[in-house]
Amino acid sequence: MAPYASDDSTTAGEVDEQRSVRRKAARYIVPVTVVGVAAATIGLVPALADSGDPDLPKITAQQLIEKIAKSDVQQLSGTVRISTDLGLPNLGGLESGLLSGATGKGDGGSSADPTAKLTELASGTHTLRVAADGPDKQKLSLLENAAEYSVIHNGKDVWGYDSKSNEVYHGTSSDSPERGKDQRPPALPKDFAEEALKAVDDTTSVTVDGTAQVAGRDAYKLVVKPKQSGSTVGAITVAVDAKTGMPLKFTLTPASGGAAVVDAGFTKVSFAKPAASTFDFTPPKGAKVTEEKDAGKAPRKAPGTPFDLGEAPRAGKDSGKGVGGHDGMKTIGEGWTAIATFDTGGEGVPSGKAGGEFGGFIDSLGDKVHGKFGSGTVFSTRLVNALVTDDGKVYAGLVTKDALVKAADAGK
Numbered sequence: 001m002a003p004y005a006s007d008d009s010t011t012a013g014e015v016d017e018q019r020s021v022r023r024k025a026a027r028y029i030v031p032v033t034v035v036g037v038a039a040a041t042i043g044l045v046p047a048l049a050d051s052g053d054p055d056l057p058k059i060t061a062q063q064l065i066e067k068i069a070k071s072d073v074q075q076l077s078g079t080v081r082i083s084t085d086l087g088l089p090n091l092g093g094l095e096s097g098l099l100s101g102a103t104g105k106g107d108g109g110s111s112a113d114p115t116a117k118l119t120e121l122a123s124g125t126h127t128l129r130v131a132a133d134g135p136d137k138q139k140l141s142l143l144e145n146a147a148e149y150s151v152i153h154n155g156k157d158v159w160g161y162d163s164k165s166n167e168v169y170h171g172t173s174s175d176s177p178e179r180g181k182d183q184r185p186p187a188l189p190k191d192f193a194e195e196a197l198k199a200v201d202d203t204t205s206v207t208v209d210g211t212a213q214v215a216g217r218d219a220y221k222l223v224v225k226p227k228q229s230g231s232t233v234g235a236i237t238v239a240v241d242a243k244t245g246m247p248l249k250f251t252l253t254p255a256s257g258g259a260a261v262v263d264a265g266f267t268k269v270s271f272a273k274p275a276a277s278t279f280d281f282t283p284p285k286g287a288k289v290t291e292e293k294d295a296g297k298a299p300r301k302a303p304g305t306p307f308d309l310g311e312a313p314r315a316g317k318d319s320g321k322g323v324g325g326h327d328g329m330k331t332i333g334e335g336w337t338a339i340a341t342f343d344t345g346g347e348g349v350p351s352g353k354a355g356g357e358f359g360g361f362i363d364s365l366g367d368k369v370h371g372k373f374g375s376g377t378v379f380s381t382r383l384v385n386a387l388v389t390d391d392g393k394v395y396a397g398l399v400t401k402d403a404l405v406k407a408a409d410a411g412k
Contacts, residue, residue, distance in 0.1 A: 054211050054218040056242050061206045064222050064240055071245030077131040077278070078215065078269035084123050084262045087382035110290035112160040112169035114151045117142070137279040154279040161281065168283045171292035199236070203227050203335025214239045214248040215266040226336035230403040231255060232383050233336055244271065254382045261383045332395075332407050339397040339407045346392040369401065373408040 059067075111117065120126070120142070129141040141150040147164035153173060160169035200206055205225045212219050219239040226233055232255050239249035249265040283289050329342040366377035369387065376389035378401045386396035387404040393411070395404045 054213055054242075056211050056218055056220065059208060059220060061208050061222065064208055064220055065200065065206065067245035068222075068238075068240055068247060071241075073244050073246045073271060074134045075132060075273045076246075076269060076271050077274045078129075078266045080128040080130055080264060080266050081125070082121060082128065082262070082264040083125040083260070084121065085259055085382065086123065086261060086384075087380075110160075110167050110169045110288075111165045112149070112162040112167040112290065114158070114160045114169065117149050117160065117162065118151070131274045131278050133274050133276075133279065137274075139279055150281075152279055152281045154281065157281075159281045161283075161287075166284065166287045168287045168289045169292070170283075170289060199224060199336075201335055203337075209237070211242075212239050212249075214241075215269045217248055217269065218242040219248050228335060228337045230399050231336040232385065232398050232400060239265070252383075256382065258382075332410075337397070337399050337403060339395050339399055339404065341393065341395045341407070341411070344388075344392040344394060367401070369405055371405045371409045373405075373411065376408065378404060 127143045129139075129143065131137075131139045136153070136155050138153045139150060141148055144164070147162075149163070150159075150161050152159045152161075156172050158171040158173055160171075161167075203226060205227050207223050209221045209223045212221050219241050222238045222240055224236040224238070234253040234255040234257070237249075237251045237253075238247050240246070241248050248269065250262075251260045251264075252262050253260050329340055332339045332341055366379045366388075369376055369378050373393075374390055376387050376393075378385060378387045380386075380401065383398060384396065385399060385401055385404055386394060387401070387408060388394050389408060393408070395407050397404070
C-alpha cells in the first residue's frame with residue numbers, strides 16, 4: 001500500500017425535490033469511489049513547520065528507518081495542523097452529504113460518531129489538539145469556529161462529543177492487547193510510521209535529505225519516492241525527531257507538482273506525561289447520548305462502491321467474493337503503480353442523454369476515455385484516479401489516467 005500525506009512543512013519518501021435528486025445522484029457519483037480510496041490511503045501523519053537546519057550527526061536512510069521502527073513514544077501532547085488538497089470536484093452540499101452517508105452520519109446516526117466526524121479531515125485545513133498516555137488513553141480534539149469536537153479513549157470507553165450539536169457518542173474498545181487501536185483517533189506517531197514503512201520496497205527510493213526543526217525539535221528529513229513511472233505520487237517527506245525517532249511531520253507532494261496533497265504536522269509538541277484529567281469525560285447536562293449498540297452497524301463504505309473507508313486495497317491483495325456485493329477486488333501490478341480492480345456487475349456510469357437527469361452532471365465530473373476495452377469514464381483527484389468502464393469494471397489507484405487505460409486494455 002502506498003503512502004500518505006501531511007501538513008505544515010517537511011515531507012515523507014481527495015427543497016425536497018432537490019434533496020431527492022441528490023439522494024438519487026449519490027447512487028451514481030463514482031467520484032465517491034475516489035473519496036473512499038483516498039480517505040483510506042491518506043494517513044493523518046503528524047507534521048511540523050521547519051525553522052532552521054540543525055547540525056546533527058550523519059545517518060543513513062536504513063538507520064533512520066530503523067530509528068522510526070524502534071521509536072516507542074507513549075506520552076505526548078501537542079497541536080497538529082492538517083491541510084488536505086485532493087482536488088476533489090466542488091460538489092457543495094452534495095459532497096458533504098455523500099461523505100456523511102459514507103460513514104453513517106445522517107439516517108438517524110449521531111453527529112458525534114467518530115467514523116462520521118473525522119471524515120471531515122479528508123479535505124480542507126484543520127487544527128487538532130492531541131494527547132496520549134500509553135495504549136489506553138488518547139484524546140483528539142478538532143477545533144472549529146466557536147465549537148469543538150473530541151474523541152476520547154480511556155480504558156474500555158471511547159467517547160465522541162460534538163459541542164455544536166451537544167451530542168455524545170459512547171462505544172467500547174476491545175479487550176485485546178491492541179484495544180482501542182481500531183477506534184481511537186490516529187494520534188500516535190508510531191501508527192503513522194508503520195504505514196509509511198509499508199511503502200518502502202524494491203520499487204521505492206529512500207534517502208536522507210538533510211535536517212529540519214519542527215515544533216522546536218531537531219529532526220532528520222526522510223524522503224521516499226517511487227522509482228516507477230506512472231504513479232501520481234511525487235515524493236513523501238517525513239521529519240523524524242532526532243532524539244525519539246518519532247515522525248513529527250509528513251508531507252506528500254504529487255508528481256504533477258504544486259502544493260502538497262496533504263500536509264500535517266505538530267506546531268507544538270511535548271513528550272511530558274499529560275494530566276490524568278485530560279482523558280476524563282462525563283456527558284454534559286442535556287446532551288443527547290447515543291450508545292454504540294443503539295447506533296446499529298451503518299455501512300462505512302462509500303455509497304454504490306465496495307470501498308470500505310477503513311481499508312484501501314494493497315498490492316497483491318485479493319479481497320475475495322462478496323466485497324460490497326461484487327466480485328472480489330484484485331490488484332494489478334505492484335508497489336506505487338498497483339491498481340485495484342473489481343467488477344460491479346453493472347453497466348458503468350450513466351452519462352449524456354442516457355443518464356437522464358444525472359447524465360450531464362456526471363459527464364462534467366469525469367473524462368471520457370476509449371481503448372481496446374471499449375469506453376469508460378475517468379474520475380480524478382490529485383492523487384487517486386479511477387476508471388469506470390461502460391461494462392461496469394472499475395480500475396483505481398495512485399496512478400495516471402494513461403496507466404488505468406493501459407490496465408483496462410490488458411484485461412481484455
